[in-house]
Amino acid sequence: MKTSGTWPLRVPVVGLLLAVLVGCAPEAGTGADADDPAAAEATRIPTAGAAASDRWLPQPGSSWQWQLSGTLDLTVDAEIFDVDYERTSAEEVEQLHRGGAHVICYLSAGSWEDYRPDAARFPDSVRGEVLDGWPDEQWLDIRRLDELLPIMAARMDTCAEKGFDAVEPDNMDGYANHSGFPLSYDDQLAYNRALAALAHERGLSVALKNDLDQIPVLVDDFDFALNEECARYDECARYAPFIQDGKAVLHVEYEGYPDFCARVPEGFSSLSKPLELDAERSAC
Numbered sequence: 001m002k003t004s005g006t007w008p009l010r011v012p013v014v015g016l017l018l019a020v021l022v023g024c025a026p027e028a029g030t031g032a033d034a035d036d037p038a039a040a041e042a043t044r045i046p047t048a049g050a051a052a053s054d055r056w057l058p059q060p061g062s063s064w065q066w067q068l069s070g071t072l073d074l075t076v077d078a079e080i081f082d083v084d085y086e087r088t089s090a091e092e093v094e095q096l097h098r099g100g101a102h103v104i105c106y107l108s109a110g111s112w113e114d115y116r117p118d119a120a121r122f123p124d125s126v127r128g129e130v131l132d133g134w135p136d137e138q139w140l141d142i143r144r145l146d147e148l149l150p151i152m153a154a155r156m157d158t159c160a161e162k163g164f165d166a167v168e169p170d171n172m173d174g175y176a177n178h179s180g181f182p183l184s185y186d187d188q189l190a191y192n193r194a195l196a197a198l199a200h201e202r203g204l205s206v207a208l209k210n211d212l213d214q215i216p217v218l219v220d221d222f223d224f225a226l227n228e229e230c231a232r233y234d235e236c237a238r239y240a241p242f243i244q245d246g247k248a249v250l251h252v253e254y255e256g257y258p259d260f261c262a263r264v265p266e267g268f269s270s271l272s273k274p275l276e277l278d279a280e281r282s283a284c
Contacts, residue, residue, distance in 0.1 A: 016053060055205045056102055056165040058224045058248035065281055066252060068106060073279035074099070080269075082106055082168055082226075082250070086116065090162040095164065104207070105159035109138040109152055109195050110171030115145040121151050128180025131171070139171070139179035142191040153198050166205040167197050168226055173211040189214060196221045207250070212238050224248040231260040236268070243267045260284075 011140040064080035067073065072083060074095055081096050093103050112127045113119065114136045126147050128139040152169070159167050172192050175183035192211065196218075199206035205223035208215065212235055215225070217275060219241040230236040231253055239249045243265060251270045253260045261284035264270045270284040 001034050006031075051281055055200070055203055055223065057205055058102070058166070058250070058269075060243065060246065060248045060269070062248060062269050063283060064083070064250050064269050064271065065279075066250075066271065066273060067279050068277040070276075070278040074245050076279065076281065080104060080250070083163075085159050085164070085167075088162070093163045094160070102165040103163070104166040104168050105156075105162070105164035106168045106170065107152075107159070108171050109148075109169035109191075110140055110142060110174045112140055113137050118151060118154070123147060124276065130189060132178075137171075139174050139177065139181070141179075141181045142174055142183060143181070143187050145191070145194065148191075148283070149194055149198065152195060155196045156198050156204065160202040164204065166207065166223070167199045168207045168209060169199075172209050172237050173213075176211075185214070189217065192218060192222050215239065215241055219245060219247070222247075224250065226250045228252055229254060229257070231259045231263045236263070236265050239268075 014221060058080060062079045064082065065073075065076045065078040066082040067076075068084050072088060072092060074092065078101060080102050083092075083106060085105040085107045088103075088105075096103050111131055111134075112122045122140070126141040126144045128141060131137040131139060142148065156167055169192075172195070173188065174181075175185055175188040187251070188211070192214065193210070196206045207224050207226040208218055208222040209226045210228060211218070212227075212230075215238060224244045224247050225239055227236070227239065228251075230239065230251060238250070242249050242275070249265075249268050251264065251268045252273050254275050255272060257272075260272070262268060264284060268284075272282040274280055
């Protein structure tokens with residue numbers, strides 16, 4: 001979802017991740033004890049995981065469908081489907097695979113959603129301000145790696161068990177929003193890199209969702225990008241690092257902004273969608 005207030009609603013990776021996470025975790029007040037195996041596992045830094053050659057990597061210009069509400073339409077003519085990790089069954093993922101599509105697993109990594117089965121795993125202390133326009137979601141204190149990474153790892157386990165090919169973690173720019181926490185640029189870098197490593201550990205490719213300001217330093221950590229409304233806000237050129245690296249940019253403009261296709265850079269995979277992200281779509 002677009003969360004920058006516009007509508008309601010690379011250094012070796014592992015080395016930098018070690019440095020940043022070790023520095024950030026104590027500041028978040030976790031107090032993890034190195035002598036406590038459970039605490040150590042909770043804050044374990046993910047490894048790089050499967051090599052890129054072993055993961056599915058979306059190709060620039062691929063056709064795609066993004067559906068997060070309504071009855072899932074498996075008949076859409078698209079090479080990529082981006083669907084909800086919880087509501088989409090392993091059988092539906094397999095059906096899409098049989099039709100030749102690859103499937104992305106949507107989950108929110110930066111917000112608490114009150115309707116999720118694992119909602120009770122999030123302590124009150126990590127739940128901040130309500131997302132503008134989304135009354136059933138609250139920003140997360142992404143400095144609390146001890147609390148959040150095990151939950152996100154479990155969600156990505158679900159993605160992998162159902163046979164998904166990739167993961168789309170949403171709300172990855174809390175530091176740039178009114179989250180209720182004093183989140184910094186470096187806090188967000190550490191969390192986003194940890195999420196990418198969790199996905200790669202499971203053989204899943206991973207999207208950088210929005211978070212435009214950190215594209216130059218995160219493009220090496222992520223396999224593709226997903227953007228909302230860069231044409232409307234004249235931001236699409238900021239995805240040049242992904243395009244230059246031969247990585248896909250999946251892009252959506254919401255209804256009410258017609259004739260945007262001519263403004264989209266070559267190599268983008270662009271759609272017009274209703275805000276509720278049902279089955280309706282119009283591709284450039």
